Amino acid sequence: MRPFEYLEPETLDEALALLAEDPDDTLVLAGGTSLVILMKQELVRPARVIGLRKLAQLRAIRSGDAGLTIGALATHGSLARASDVNAFSPALAATFAAVATVRIREQATVGGNIVHADPSQDPPVTLLALDATAVAMSKARARRIPFDELFVDVFETSLEPDELLLRVELPALPVGAxxxxxKFLPNTLDDYATVAVAAVVATDADGRCTHARIALGGAGPVPLRAHDAERSLVGRRLDDRSITEAAALAAAATDPIADLRGSARYKRAMAGVWTERALREIA
Amino acid sequence: MSDHSIRFRLNGAVVERVVPAERLLLDLLRSDLGKTGTKDGCSIGVCGLCTVQVDGAPMSACLLLATQIDGAAITTVEGLASADGPSELQEAFIAEGGFQCGICTSGQLVAAAALLEARPDATAAEVSDWMMGNLCRCTGYYGIARAIASARPR
Incomplete structure (x- = not known):
């Protein structure tokens, strides 16, 4: 690993000021599970690293009538165990529990996971389906970024180099959602997903769908929403026909690459299969 | 390019050290402190050979900068046995054939000890989920699973 200057601010203001001094040659260390590997392999070579471990307020997990707020420094393990997360959405707690291994879950943070922007990661998929918004701050301004606009490309977000991700906000779910x-794992249980699907639905008293979200991971350069599939469900009963049609539309929305987890064609087909399974489970 | 003064507990004893920013916990343990029970395997957090406990939680020493554990309590395999001899878990690994070549054993023991402390009533499925990230290419895992089950408090 190349030598660098390590800085450990005591306050958020101090962290933002340090980041503003030299944003293009500074990287931020949260849990470190991705950044330390990237630095060891010299895929990144920052002159300065800002460690966030002293900013305890960024670890907070809070729930209320307005929804759930997750601090960027909350670890996957703490989120998988948090009663507030499980009460808000058991599927979200299960998503955090599905990440890698216990060692990674204890060290890695949700904020680090999001800004790393690996399209095969688990949490961004479910957060996208839950209409998450990222709250970021620089020395000059605070900004709210809907997850739909957060992921730009593989390992790339719309965050500016001087911006720090502070938290993720999730609005209250529709009643009865x-x-x-x-997570489709044909190889080993600690692997990245070949494809992953998060789905959210709500139905009215007649069983007609009033709310549908389908998000896919490992299915393109960024975690993506299957908007056509979602629209096709709204107003209809969640039966064999509507579910099969939505699954086909979700598969069509994907843009996968071939890698050791499958060919592009296989991943597209599996996106359809697993969308169908997800929808059947919650129909 | 920057040096940092860190202070932490290693298997109960206070350690104070000045480390360069880029020093990994794994290298601090093995090269600087001579605690070579923690092994270096894949170096990317996958294999589990370098598992240590940080305040009781299992983590990969190859993915932690030494500065990150300032103020923490670290447990390595050297901290599992007492002056009286091996721990109950270590005895169980011997009795149940929980190892063969031994390269993964310290990581297996440290991970399993963390599990028995955090979730003593874990089900077999929870044990297997917790231990999933500690690879072994000798035992086929059955001996390890038996050892952990037999070391569980009843």
Whole structure:
């Protein structure tokens, strides 16, 4: 690993001021599970690293009538165990529990996971389906970024180099909403998903769909929403026909690459299969 | 390019050290402090050979900068046995054939000890989920699973 200057601010203001001094040659360390590997392999070579470990307020997990707020420094393990997360959405708690291994879950943070922007990661998929908004701040301004606009490309977000992700906000779910996260793992259980699907639906008293969200991971350069599939469900009963049609539309929305987890064609087909399974589970 | 004064507990004893920013916990343990029970395997957090406990939670020493554990309590395999001899868990690994070549054993023991402390009533499925990230290419895992089950408090 190349030598760098390590800075450990005591306050958020101090962290933002340090970041503003030299944003293009500074990287931020949260849990470190991704950044330390990237630095060891010299895929990144920052002159300065800002460690956030002293900013305890960024670890907070809070729920209320308005929804759920997750601090960027909350670890996957703490989120998987948090009663507030499980009460808000068991599928979200299960998503955090599905990440890698216990060691990674204890060290890695949700904020680090999001800004790393690996399209095969689990949490962004479910957060996208839950209409998450990222709250970021620089020395000059605070900004709210809907998850739909957060992921730009593989390992790239719309955050500016001087911006720090502070928290993720999730609005209250529609009454009676049901959610699930499906991770397709043909190799080993600690692997990245070949494809992953998060789905959320709500239905009215007649069983007609009033709210539908379908998000896919590992299915393109960024975690993506299957908007056509969602629209096709609204106003209809969640039966064999509507679910099969939505699954086909979700598969069509994907843009996967071939890698050791499958060919592009296989991943597209599996996106359809797992969307169908997800919808059947919560129909 | 920057040096940092860190202070932490290693298997109960206070350690104070000045480390460069880029020092990994794994190298601090093995090279600087001579605690070579923690092994270096894949170096990317996958294999589990370098598992240590940070305030009781299992983590990969190859993915932690030494500065990150300032103020923490670290447990390595050297901290599991007492002056009286091996721990109950270590005895169980011997009795149940929980190892063969031994390269993964310290990581297996440290991870399993963390599990028995955090979730003593874990089900077999929870044990297997917790231990999933500690790879072994000798035992086929059955001996490890038996050892953990037999070391569980009843």
């Amino acid at each position: 049901r959610a699930t996260y499906k």
